[in-house]
Amino acid sequence: QVQLVESGGGLVQDGGSLRLSCAASGRTFSSYTMGWFRQAPGKEREFVAAISWSGGNTDYADCVKGRFTISRDNARNTVYLQMNSLKPEDTAVYYCARGGRYFYSDYDDLAKYDAWGQGTQVTVSS
Numbered sequence: 001q002v003q004l005v006e007s008g009g010g011l012v013q014d015g016g017s018l019r020l021s022c023a024a025s026g027r028t029f030s031s032y033t034m035g036w037f038r039q040a041p042g043k044e045r046e047f048v049a050a051i052s053w054s055g056g057n058t059d060y061a062d063c064v065k066g067r068f069t070i071s072r073d074n075a076r077n078t079v080y081l082q083m084n085s086l087k088p089e090d091t092a093v094y095y096c097a098r099g100g101r102y103f104y105s106d107y108d109d110l111a112k113y114d115a116w117g118q119g120t121q122v123t124v125s126s
Contacts, residue, residue, distance in 0.1 A: 002026045002115045004096050009120030012086055016124070020081040022096030022117055030054075030074035033099030035113055036081045038092035038122075049081060050099065050107035059107055064090075086124045093119040 008020040020036070035050040049060045049070040058070050069082040079096055097113035106112045 002029075002098055004098065004115055004117035006094065006096050006117040006120040009094060009122045011123045011125065014086065014088060014124060014126050016086050017082070017084045018086065018122060020083065020094055020096075020120060020122075022079045022081075024077045024079070024098070026077070028101070029077040031101045033101075033104050033107060034070075034072060034079040035097050035099055035107060036070060036079075036094060037097060037110065037113075038090075038094045039119075040092040043092075045095070045110060047108040047110070048094070050104075051079065052104045052107075053102060057104055061108070083122070086122075088124045088126045091122060091124050093121050095119045 003025040006022045031053050036048040037045050038048050039045040047061050051058045051070045051072050055072050067085045072079040096117045098115040099113050
């Protein structure tokens with residue numbers, strides 16, 4: 001069973017930056033699509049960004065496009081989310097998740113992800 005552990009969350013001011021990391025256990029990390037999702041209080045969990053197993057494809061929610069960048073280091077079994085120009089509405093718990101093996105379609109569908117981290121809190125103050 002894969003384990004995903006997020007880190008890098010915290011409190012930042014409006015316009016600031018944070019870099020989230022997600023370390024995965026196991027030997028097959030490089031075979032899987034990885035995604036970042038977030039959940040704000042009282043709201044449903046929503047898609048933020050996804051990256052294919054090789055890193056050759058990336059996609060973003062419209063609300064973060066141009067501000068957030070997803071990347072991965074398969075040698076380190078780690079996926080990252082660089083978040084710039086943060087806004088108060090980005091405040092949420094951020095989760096990384098494992099998607100399909102050699103499969104990238106439906107990258108924004110929560111139901112296609114089978115393993116989740118515990119989440120890391122990001123708070124953006126105005």
